[in-house]
Amino acid sequence: MRFTALFAACTAALSATSGALAAPATEASINLQLAGGLSLSNNFGAPIPPWEPGCVPGWYYGDHQELLKIIIPWLKNDFICKLLELLHLGILCPHKPPYNPPPGDGWNQTFDGYDGAIQADDYLTFGLVDTVDDCKAMCGSVEGCTFINTYHDVNGKDGSPLLTCSLFRGCHGQDQATNKGGQTQPDGSIDHIEDSAGYCKQ
Structure with a gap:
């Protein structure tokens, strides 16, 4: 009942601001559920950190949604982005960098x-x-973020070729890059980390 009321309120607000819903009702309800899962209390959809077994990425921001092998919020979806603006969860869809x-x-x-x-x-x-x-x-669109760690999780994240993007509150050096992979995947392969880089906001 509460979910239905929230959905009605959000869709009414979106109709008022955009004139019409950007997605059919079934897709809209899925997108609402996905957007609602992006809160600080559950690490914006990724409550299990990437160095622990069972971790799942919380979101995707990029141009190749067809490469996703799991259903996670796509932060270039107009409907999800409008919902995140309305819900004030501490995460927004970023603007495309130069x-x-x-x-x-x-x-x-x-x-x-x-x-x-x-x-x-x-x-x-x-x-x-x-x-x-x-x-x-x-990082600029997640409340409290000051540091990013990007890397390829080879054989990990369900075999995704996409770049893993981990966000942190404080800055870190290579001495804290202790996650070397080594997790057995569902297909029996072992993941490992390549091309890891860290960047701290000035």
Whole structure:
């Protein structure tokens, strides 16, 4: 009953602001449920951090939704983005960063090309992106984020070729990149980390 009332309120608000719903009712209800799962209390859809077994990305921000092998919020979906603006959950859809941002884009690189990912208590959330710039944009759209760790989780995340984007409250160096993978996947393969990089907001 409560979900129905929230859905009605959100769809009414969206109709008032956009003139019409951007998606059919069934897709709209799925999108509402997905957007509602993006809250700080559950690490914006990723309550199990990426270094623990059973982890699942909380969201995807990029242009290749067809590469997703799981159903997670796509943060380029107009309906989900409007819902996130209305719900005030501490996460928004980012604006697309410049194609080639100039040097000195407000970030300091703390390490690059490493075979381990950050594992730390100030973990906020993680998702999937296409590029490092997409991950930087995500950090700017998540309350409390000051550091990103991007890497390829080879054989992990259901075999996704997309870049993993982990967000943290504080800055970290390579010495805290202790997640080397080693988790057995459903198909029996073992994951490992490649091309890990860390960036801290200036």
